[in-house]
Amino acid sequence: MTHTPSTTSSPIHTTRHIERIVHGIATQDGAGVQLTRMIGTPSLPMLDPFLMLDAFRSDQPDDYIAGFPPHPHRGFETVTYLLAGRMRHKDNAGHEGIIEAGGIQWMSAARGIIHSEMPEQQDGLLEGFQLWVNLPAQHKMDFPSYQEYPADKIPIQTESNGTIVRVIAGTTDQGTQGVIQQPLTEPLYLDIHLPAQHTFTQSLPIEHHAFLYVIMGEITLDDQEGQSKLLHRDDLAVLSLGATIQLQANETDCRLLLIAAKPIHEPVARGGPFVMNTKAEVRQAFYDFEQGLF
Numbered sequence: 001m002t003h004t005p006s007t008t009s010s011p012i013h014t015t016r017h018i019e020r021i022v023h024g025i026a027t028q029d030g031a032g033v034q035l036t037r038m039i040g041t042p043s044l045p046m047l048d049p050f051l052m053l054d055a056f057r058s059d060q061p062d063d064y065i066a067g068f069p070p071h072p073h074r075g076f077e078t079v080t081y082l083l084a085g086r087m088r089h090k091d092n093a094g095h096e097g098i099i100e101a102g103g104i105q106w107m108s109a110a111r112g113i114i115h116s117e118m119p120e121q122q123d124g125l126l127e128g129f130q131l132w133v134n135l136p137a138q139h140k141m142d143f144p145s146y147q148e149y150p151a152d153k154i155p156i157q158t159e160s161n162g163t164i165v166r167v168i169a170g171t172t173d174q175g176t177q178g179v180i181q182q183p184l185t186e187p188l189y190l191d192i193h194l195p196a197q198h199t200f201t202q203s204l205p206i207e208h209h210a211f212l213y214v215i216m217g218e219i220t221l222d223d224q225e226g227q228s229k230l231l232h233r234d235d236l237a238v239l240s241l242g243a244t245i246q247l248q249a250n251e252t253d254c255r256l257l258l259i260a261a262k263p264i265h266e267p268v269a270r271g272g273p274f275v276m277n278t279k280a281e282v283r284q285a286f287y288d289f290e291q292g293l294f
């Protein structure tokens with residue numbers, strides 16, 4: 001079920017190209033939050049270690065106000081990045097806080113957490129992403145943990161040509177280090193503002209899986225035949241393997257997420273909010289949750 005990007009003949013020196021362009025599926029989750037699922041759909045079930053990516057953007061309270069009342073997770077991490085609005089987060093271990101615009105919450109649910117994620121606003125725009133990142137078998141039953149940072153704690157790299165990169169995880173080619181540490185999957189998570197017609201280059205470990213998501217504007221990138229392709233707002237591009245990526249903004253300024261991580265290469269068994277290696281482990285997760293063991 002997992003999508004494995006291909007390599008070209010000599011990946012060591014290659015620039016990554018577009019492997020495929022994916023459009024999301026409008027769906028709802030939680031108590032009726034309208035969102036667009038980009039990863040975790042029939043056309044892109046996962047991009048190891050990424051299990052799911054949901055994008056949400058609405059200024060209609062009915063689309064988000066019901067939020068995500070208490071629900072469990074086990075076996076992976078949920079990563080929430082807000083562009084606009086406020087979300088209150090609360091879990092069964094007493095951890096509570098508000099994620100505000102520009103803030104990141106990297107929650108390692110691991111052995112289990114029950115939490116709620118509720119909009120802390122009655123109106124206005126709520127916009128952001130939730131990414132699910134898998135954990136290797138050896139760490140699925142670790143204790144839960146959080147890495148949480150508001151916007152002003154996220155390093156910003158400003159280049160002379162006007163490019164602005166918010167470095168959430170990983171390190172840019174200019175040496176700016178992100179705030180999130182996750183040595184198990186070595187993620188790169190960049191929020192990039194690229195002025196019209198400028199380029200941005202980033203090196204990546206060759207075997208790491210990577211994708212782009214266009215938040216605003218248009219980006220030009222080659223496909224596997226070397227044809228230049230235009231990526232539009234809300235397009236997700238799965239990238240081929242390779243050593244570097246070079247992005248070119250089109251006629252207008254653009255904003256995008258560039259996300260990559262080391263694939264885990266293990267069997268994946270899913271059951272709703274639980275992601276384990278075997279169906280028996282998923283059944284155990286349901287049992288443990290029902291027994292109040294989370």
Ligand code: FE2
Binds near residue numbers: 068071073117
């Ligand atoms: Fe959740």
